[in-house]
Amino acid sequence: MEPVKILIEQLREIARASIELLPQVAVAIVVILLTVGMSKFVKYVARRVFARTKLRTSLKELFTLLLSIFVWILGLMVAAVIVFPGLTPSSILAGLGIGSVAIGFAFKDVFENFLAGIIILFRREMRIGDFIECGNIEGQVDHIAIRESHIRQTDGQLIIVPNSILFKNPVTVRTDLDVRRITIICGVAYDVDVDEARDVIRDAVASCDSVVQDNKPIEIFAQEFAESSINFEVTWWAGSQPLDVRASRDQVVSRVKRALDTAGIEIPFPYRTLTFKEPLK
Structure with a gap:
């Protein structure tokens, strides 16, 4: 019976610790809800501000997304510190750094296309509506996203091209001039x-x-x-x-x-x- 008593005592300790954490968990939930509202507010303000600029639509969406991600990271860090007081922002950032390295190796191609997409979005030479040629791919640029670009061929077919291909290979912009x-x-x-x-x-x-x-x-x-x-x-x-x-x-x-x-x-x-x-x- 001794193992059973030990198990029951451990369960009691876990339940007691969980009850003690309820206030912190409630506050963390409030922080997350505030983060949701703040993220939406930041997106609204960013869209209003970027609407007055001459940036590309895809570039505006990128900046809005990055601001939203930044708000969420801050909100989750605050919520984690509230639930686990032993955590510090520096330890969380260190953990994020180690995790990002592991994720980077696991999703190398995804991040490569992501970074290539950011660079392509800053290019002025390739715009939405341009006719381009890259290798055996030729058509009109319909959309430039973070990870991929949409090329519409003259026969109407749509080609979804990873951004790393457009970044690493020579691209002929046929409509750069009129x-x-x-x-x-x-x-x-x-x-x-x-x-x-x-x-x-x-x-x-x-x-x-x-x-x-x-x-x-x-x-x-x-x-x-x-x-x-x-x-x-x-x-x-x-x-x-x-x-x-x-x-x-x-x-x-x-x-x-x-x-x-x-x-x-x-x-x-x-x-x-x-x-x-x-x-x-």
């Missing part, structure tokens, strides 16, 4: 006057309303002697959106083809000469 240079190759026959063909092509490109000509010259260079034509490299500037590029290329190709036909300038197709060792019967 205009983009476009190049096509146009060939003319060998018996055509090169200068005349160049002038006809230039006039045809200049007549397109999709071509930007303000301080952006139309450049036409004879590029090479191809198998059946002299090839011109035709370069001009148009809007940087993918649809603008496609529409401008379509318009330029149509106008150049029509202008060359009108001028009687041939756009040759490959010629092949067949020779036979033996006479044909």
